[in-house]
Amino acid sequence: MSKDSHTEEKIKIAAKRVFIQKGFSGCTSREIAKEAGTNVALVNYYFRSKNQLFVLIYQSVTEEFLLSMVDVFSSNITLKEKINKLVDREFEFLAKHPEIPMFVINEMSRNKNAGIEPQGILSQLGRSGIFEETLEAQKNGIMRKLDLSSIIMLVMANCQHPFMARLLNQQLNNLSDEEYSAHLVKYKEVVKEMLLNYLFIQKD
Amino acid sequence: MSKDSHTEEKIKIAAKRVFIQKGFSGCTSREIAKEAGTNVALVNYYFRSKNQLFVLIYQSVTEEFLLSMVDVFSSNITLKEKINKLVDREFEFLAKHPEIPMFVINEMSRNKNAGIEPQGILSQLGRSGIFEETLEAQKNGIMRKLDLSSIIMLVMANCQHPFMARLLNQQLNNLSDEEYSAHLVKYKEVVKEMLLNYLFIQKD
DNA sequence: AGAGATTTTAAACAATTGTTTAAAACAAAA
DNA sequence: TTTTGTTTTAAACAATTGTTTAAAATCTCT
Numbered sequence: 212m213s214k215d216s217h218t219e220e221k222i223k224i225a226a227k228r229v230f231i232q233k234g235f236s237g238c239t240s241r242e243i244a245k246e247a248g249t250n251v252a253l254v255n256y257y258f259r260s261k262n263q264l265f266v267l268i269y270q271s272v273t274e275e276f277l278l279s280m281v282d283v284f285s286s287n288i289t290l291k292e293k294i295n296k297l298v299d300r301e302f303e304f305l306a307k308h309p310e311i312p313m314f315v316i317n318e319m320s321r322n323k324n325a326g327i328e329p330q331g332i333l334s335q336l337g338r339s340g341i342f343e344e345t346l347e348a349q350k351n352g353i354m355r356k357l358d359l360s361s362i363i364m365l366v367m368a369n370c371q372h373p374f375m376a377r378l379l380n381q382q383l384n385n386l387s388d389e390e391y392s393a394h395l396v397k398y399k400e401v402v403k404e405m406l407l408n409y410l411f412i413q414k415d
Numbered sequence: 416m417s418k419d420s421h422t423e424e425k426i427k428i429a430a431k432r433v434f435i436q437k438g439f440s441g442c443t444s445r446e447i448a449k450e451a452g453t454n455v456a457l458v459n460y461y462f463r464s465k466n467q468l469f470v471l472i473y474q475s476v477t478e479e480f481l482l483s484m485v486d487v488f489s490s491n492i493t494l495k496e497k498i499n500k501l502v503d504r505e506f507e508f509l510a511k512h513p514e515i516p517m518f519v520i521n522e523m524s525r526n527k528n529a530g531i532e533p534q535g536i537l538s539q540l541g542r543s544g545i546f547e548e549t550l551e552a553q554k555n556g557i558m559r560k561l562d563l564s565s566i567i568m569l570v571m572a573n574c575q576h577p578f579m580a581r582l583l584n585q586q587l588n589n590l591s592d593e594e595y596s597a598h599l600v601k602y603k604e605v606v607k608e609m610l611l612n613y614l615f616i617q618k619d
Numbered sequence: 620a621g622a623g624a625t626t627t628t629a630a631a632c633a634a635t636t637g638t639t640t641a642a643a644a645c646a647a648a649a
Numbered sequence: 650t651t652t653t654g655t656t657t658t659a660a661a662c663a664a665t666t667g668t669t670t671a672a673a674a675t676c677t678c679t
Contacts, residue, residue, distance in 0.1 A: 218626080218627085233440075233525075234438075234440070234441075234521075236437075236438070236440045236441040237438075237440040237441075237525065239665080239666065239667085240666080240667060240668085241665090241666085241667095249627080249628095250627080250628065250629080251667080251668085252627075252628070252629080252630095252668090252669080252670090253626080253627070253628090255667080255668060255669080256626075256627080259668095260667075260668075261666095261667065261668090262667095277587075312580070313517075313520065313521070313524075315583065316517065316579065316580055316582065316583055317438075317517070317521065319582045319583060319586075320517075320582055321437075321441065323582070332587070333586075333587070333589065336587075357605065359588075360584070360587075360588035360590070360598065361598075361601075361602055361605055363584075363587065363588065364576075364577060364584055364588075364602065365573070365605070365606075365609070367576065367580065367583075367584075368572050368573050368576035368577065368580070369569070369572050369573065369576075371576065371580070372568075372571065372572035372573075372575065372576045372579075373568060373572065375520065375576075375579065376516070376520055376571065376572070376575070378520065378523045378524055378527070379519065379520055379523060379571075380564070380567075380568055380571075382523075382537075383481075383536070383537070383540075383564075383567065384563075384564035384567065384568075385537065386564070394564065394565075397565075398565055398568065401561065401565055401569070402569075404613070405569070405609065405610075405613040406609075408612070408613060409608070409609040409612060409613065422656080422657090443635080443636065443637085444636080444637060444638085445635090445636085445637095453657085453658095454657080454658065454659080455637080455638085456638090456639080456640090456657075456658070456659085456660095457656085457657070457658090459637080459638060459639080460656080460657085463638095464637075464638075465636095465637065465638090466637095
């Protein structure tokens, strides 16, 4: 029992790493097996097929990715602090898992027809009350009148893109890995200042 | 002579479409051949190998992608108008070629070791004088003091991400293709307002 | 220790991959 | 028309793919 779940878990961990880095089409079952320290047959013994293993990984990663945002909305702080915290959380999450947005988006488009969709997030977002809270803040003149989808898109773009386009940005601005990581720390504050300035009405 | 370049061109066009949509690992030589209305042998007859054809496409697409930004900087308008125009151009370009950023970034990371890099862009950016113009505007108190790399990143993130993460955004906000396209038209103005408000000091 | 189940291994499978070959079809020039 | 070079086709190649098989090894439980 300890041995079996050991191997199964090793394969899952290896598959997650390899799938995220190279995508479904960019890797082979044997590569995953080797990364897990086993052979191909065991991959299919535990997960039936490359595709079934992929779906398992994809769903958990997508959920992890989306939930890392949503739970901020449920905390008991002001809307402005929520946006602030959301940016912090996103940068923190993406510093640890920088390839996840590209992975999720790539595989979403590869499976355009098939329906491996995360269902719970939209309803969870609804239940958080963020919708009503935004409308309230806009009615009170605290927040700029903007649909929630635009707000979400602004936050996601400014948080995710620096990690998604890391190589492109490094090349365009001639930055080493270390320089870019250091740059991101300051850049996060830029993003915060810009977003909060724009989204919320300053009263002086 | 008219027949040969006809077939060669058909293959190039098909390859560009297929590579951009599915990536190098996501498609086969035979798929490209079929898309071009020919057979596999002709693909290698004209381009020697799948990889050589890919490099050809990748380089031209990357150049097209990067040059679509740079040339705005050379025009004879104020810096604020340049940013404004840049956002317009980017949204226009990306509306026509929404998959190009993902393609370029994906293949950049797949070829991390190999060096298929666009050289001319950095020097062209230098020659445009945008560097000095930015410093000047910042010295004059017109523009917020921010390194050029952060400015470029802000513009790219807010322009590219809406197209790169289209499927994700649609699902998160429950929008159809048409609704999302319509949303982008208004969203562009949001991006412009936010960027210009943040980057330039308002004097009233 | 031994029966019964589970896990691991090595080998094989058919299908698909990128690439090459050799002959056919075609075009251009004499 | 015949010759020469180019383009196209169909078939084959070896390597790699996802997947399966069947035997070996290991574990579980009495």
